Amino acid sequence: MPANFADRLIAATRLRKTPLVVGLDPRSERLPIKLRAEDPENLELLAQSFQKFSCEIIDIVAPLVPAVKPQAAFFEMLGPAGMTALASVVNHARSQGLLVIMDAKRGDIGSTAAAYAKAFLGHNSPWGCDALTINPYLGADTLDPFVDSAKKQGAGLFVLAKTSNPGSSMIQDLIVDGETVYVKVATLVQTLSLQTKGEGDYGCVGAVVGATYPEQLAELRSKMPNAILLIPGLGAQGGTAADVAAGFDDEGLGAVINSSRAIIFAYENPMYERLASNWQRAVEQATRDTIAQIAAETNAGRLSG
Amino acid sequence: MPANFADRLIAATRLRKTPLVVGLDPRSERLPIKLRAEDPENLELLAQSFQKFSCEIIDIVAPLVPAVKPQAAFFEMLGPAGMTALASVVNHARSQGLLVIMDAKRGDIGSTAAAYAKAFLGHNSPWGCDALTINPYLGADTLDPFVDSAKKQGAGLFVLAKTSNPGSSMIQDLIVDGETVYVKVATLVQTLSLQTKGEGDYGCVGAVVGATYPEQLAELRSKMPNAILLIPGLGAQGGTAADVAAGFDDEGLGAVINSSRAIIFAYENPMYERLASNWQRAVEQATRDTIAQIAAETNAGRLSG
Numbered sequence: 356m357p358a359n360f361a362d363r364l365i366a367a368t369r370l371r372k373t374p375l376v377v378g379l380d381p382r383s384e385r386l387p388i389k390l391r392a393e394d395p396e397n398l399e400l401l402a403q404s405f406q407k408f409s410c411e412i413i414d415i416v417a418p419l420v421p422a423v424k425p426q427a428a429f430f431e432m433l434g435p436a437g438m439t440a441l442a443s444v445v446n447h448a449r450s451q452g453l454l455v456i457m458d459a460k461r462g463d464i465g466s467t468a469a470a471y472a473k474a475f476l477g478h479n480s481p482w483g484c485d486a487l488t489i490n491p492y493l494g495a496d497t498l499d500p501f502v503d504s505a506k507k508q509g510a511g512l513f514v515l516a517k518t519s520n521p522g523s524s525m526i527q528d529l530i531v532d533g534e535t536v537y538v539k540v541a542t543l544v545q546t547l548s549l550q551t552k553g554e555g556d557y558g559c560v561g562a563v564v565g566a567t568y569p570e571q572l573a574e575l576r577s578k579m580p581n582a583i584l585l586i587p588g589l590g591a592q593g594g595t596a597a598d599v600a601a602g603f604d605d606e607g608l609g610a611v612i613n614s615s616r617a618i619i620f621a622y623e624n625p626m627y628e629r630l631a632s633n634w635q636r637a638v639e640q641a642t643r644d645t646i647a648q649i650a651a652e653t654n655a656g657r658l659s660g
Numbered sequence: 661m662p663a664n665f666a667d668r669l670i671a672a673t674r675l676r677k678t679p680l681v682v683g684l685d686p687r688s689e690r691l692p693i694k695l696r697a698e699d700p701e702n703l704e705l706l707a708q709s710f711q712k713f714s715c716e717i718i719d720i721v722a723p724l725v726p727a728v729k730p731q732a733a734f735f736e737m738l739g740p741a742g743m744t745a746l747a748s749v750v751n752h753a754r755s756q757g758l759l760v761i762m763d764a765k766r767g768d769i770g771s772t773a774a775a776y777a778k779a780f781l782g783h784n785s786p787w788g789c790d791a792l793t794i795n796p797y798l799g800a801d802t803l804d805p806f807v808d809s810a811k812k813q814g815a816g817l818f819v820l821a822k823t824s825n826p827g828s829s830m831i832q833d834l835i836v837d838g839e840t841v842y843v844k845v846a847t848l849v850q851t852l853s854l855q856t857k858g859e860g861d862y863g864c865v866g867a868v869v870g871a872t873y874p875e876q877l878a879e880l881r882s883k884m885p886n887a888i889l890l891i892p893g894l895g896a897q898g899g900t901a902a903d904v905a906a907g908f909d910d911e912g913l914g915a916v917i918n919s920s921r922a923i924i925f926a927y928e929n930p931m932y933e934r935l936a937s938n939w940q941r942a943v944e945q946a947t948r949d950t951i952a953q954i955a956a957e958t959n960a961g962r963l964s965g
C-alpha cells in the first residue's frame with residue numbers, strides 16, 4: 356500500500372523547505388513569444404505549446420517546490436489534444452520528483468464519483484495524480500467514493516470549502532443554525548481527515564480555502580486541525596503572503612500555498628523586466644521570491660530554520 | 661448567430677414527440693460480451709469498446725429521442741484515450757441529428773470557468789457540445805462566463821439545483837431565511853433563464869433536478885417557469901415516469917428526462933430476456949417503453965397528441 360498522501364506532502368514540503376505549489380495554467384495569449392503556436396486555431400499545435408511551456412516550468416521549479424497544480428480546464432479547452440498534453444505534463448512532473456495536485460474540481464454521485472476517483476487518484480490511475488480538488492455541493496455521500504479511493508491509492512483530496520472568488524459568499528457564506536455552509540463543509544472535512552490520518556497529524560482529505568479571505572482562513576484552520584489546506588489566490592488574485600499566515604500550524608505545516616499566474620507569467624511583470632528576455636529566469640526568480648515572502652511572513656519560515 | 665439552445669431543444673423534442681434523453685454511461689463490466697475489450701487493463705482497447713458501444717446506442721436511439729447525455733467521468737476514467745473516444749462519440753451523435761448534453765458538472769472561478777465554457781459549449785468548440793451541466797457551489801459570478809459563452813454559441817447550461825442522490829440534502833436542503841439552498845439556486849437560474857430567453861418561453865439556462873425527489877421537483881418547476889429542467893434518476897436510480905410529471909408545463913414541454921443504465925444495459929434486464937441475445941433490440945425496446953411510460957404518465961403525452 357502506498358504511503359499516505361499527507362505524509363508524502365509533508366515530507367516533500369520539509370525537503371524543499373517551502374509550502375509553495377506552482378499552478379500550471381497555460382494560456383495561449385500569455386505564453387512567451389517563442390513558445391506560441393504558429394496557428395492559434397490549431398488545437399494540436401496549441402496543445403504542444405502548452406505541454407512544452409508546462410514542462411519547462413516543471414524543470415525550473417522541481418528543485419524548489421514540493422508540488423505543482425495543473426488546472427484541468429486550460430487543457431480541456433483544447434479538446435482531446437489538450438488532454439493528451441495534460442497526461443504528458445503530469446508524467447513529466449512526477450518524473451521530476453514533484454507531487455501533482457490536479458485542480459479539476461470534480462464532483463458527481465455514486466458510481467460516477469467513483470469513476471472520477473479511478474481516473475485521477477494515485478500513480479497507477481490513468482492520469483496518475485497525487486491529489487485532486489473536489490466539489491461538495493452534491494453532499495457527503497458523493498465524497499465517499501473519492502475518500503475510499505484516496506486511502507487505497509495513497510492519494511489526497513482537497514474539498515472546496517471557501518473559494519477565492521468575490522462571489523463565493525452566495526452559497527458558501529449562508530448561515531444555518533449559526534454556522535456558515537463553509538464551516539459545515541469544514542466539519543465534514545475534519546471528520547474525514549481524522550479517518551484518513553497518516554503517521555503525522557494530518558489526513559489525506561484536506562480543503563481548499565482562498566487566500567483572499569484571511570479571516571475565514573483563520574476560522575477554517577481552527578475547525579480543521581487535521582486537514583491540510585490548499586490555499587489558492589496568492590499573487591494575481593490579490594492574496595498576499597501575510598494573508599495566508601493563519602493557514603499554518605506552529606511548525607509551519609498544514610497548508611500549501613498555490614501561486615499560478617504571478618509565477619508562470621513572471622516575465623510579463625515589470626518587476627522582472629531585467630529578465631524579460633529570458634522568461635525561464637523570470638519564472639525561477641519569481642518562484643524564489645514567493646518562497647522567500649512566504650517564509651518571511653508565515654510560520655513556514657520555520658521549515659528552513 | 662446560432663439559434664437559442666432552448667428553441668433547438670424544444671424543436672427536437674416536438675419532432676421526436678418525447679422529452680426522453682438517453683444517458684451514455686459505458687461501464688466495462690456491463691458491456692455486451694461481444695463489445696468487451698479483450699484486455700480490460702488496456703485503456704486504448706477499453707476506449708475503443710466504449711466508443712463502439714456508445715455509437716451503436718446512438719444509431720439505435722437517434723430516430724427516437726431528441727438528445728443524448730454522455731457522462732464525462734466514464735470516459736475520463738480511461739485517460740487521454742477515453743477523451744479521444746468521447747470526442748468521437750459527441751461527433752457521431754451530432755452527425756445523427758442528436759443534441760448532445762455533456763454531463764461533466766464543471767465549475768470554477770473567473771477565467772477558468774471561461775476555459776471550461778470554451779471547451780464544451782457550441783458546435784465550434786473543441787468538444788462541440790450543445791449543452792453542459794455545471795455546479796453552482798462557487799457562486800453566481802462563476803456561472804457568468806458559462807452564460808456569456810452559451811448565449812454566443814447557441815448552447816445550453818443545466819445548473820445543479822437538487823441532485824438525485826440520497827445525500828443531496830447536506831448542502832442543497834439547508835434552510836436560510838425560510839428558503840432552501842436549492843431554491844436559492846433556482847431563483848438565480850430563473851433570472852438567468854429570463855435573460856437568455858429564446859423565441860419561446862424558455863431560456864438557455866436550465867437546471868438539474870433529480871427524479872427521485874418529486875415534491876422538490878414540483879416546487880422547483882414553479883420557481884423556475886422559464887427554465888428547462890434536466891431530470892436524471894429515472895430507472896436505475898428509482899425514479900418513475902409518474903415521479904417526473906411535475907416537471908412539465910401544460911404543453912408537455914419545459915423538461916427533459918434522462919435515463920441511462922435502464923436503457924443502455926436493457927439486455928441485462930429480465931424484462932427483455934427474450935431480446936437478450938440481441939442487445940441492440942433490447943436497447944431499442946427499452947427506449948420505446950420508456951418513451952411510452954413518460955407519455956402515459958405526464959403531460960409529455962400531449963407532444964404526440
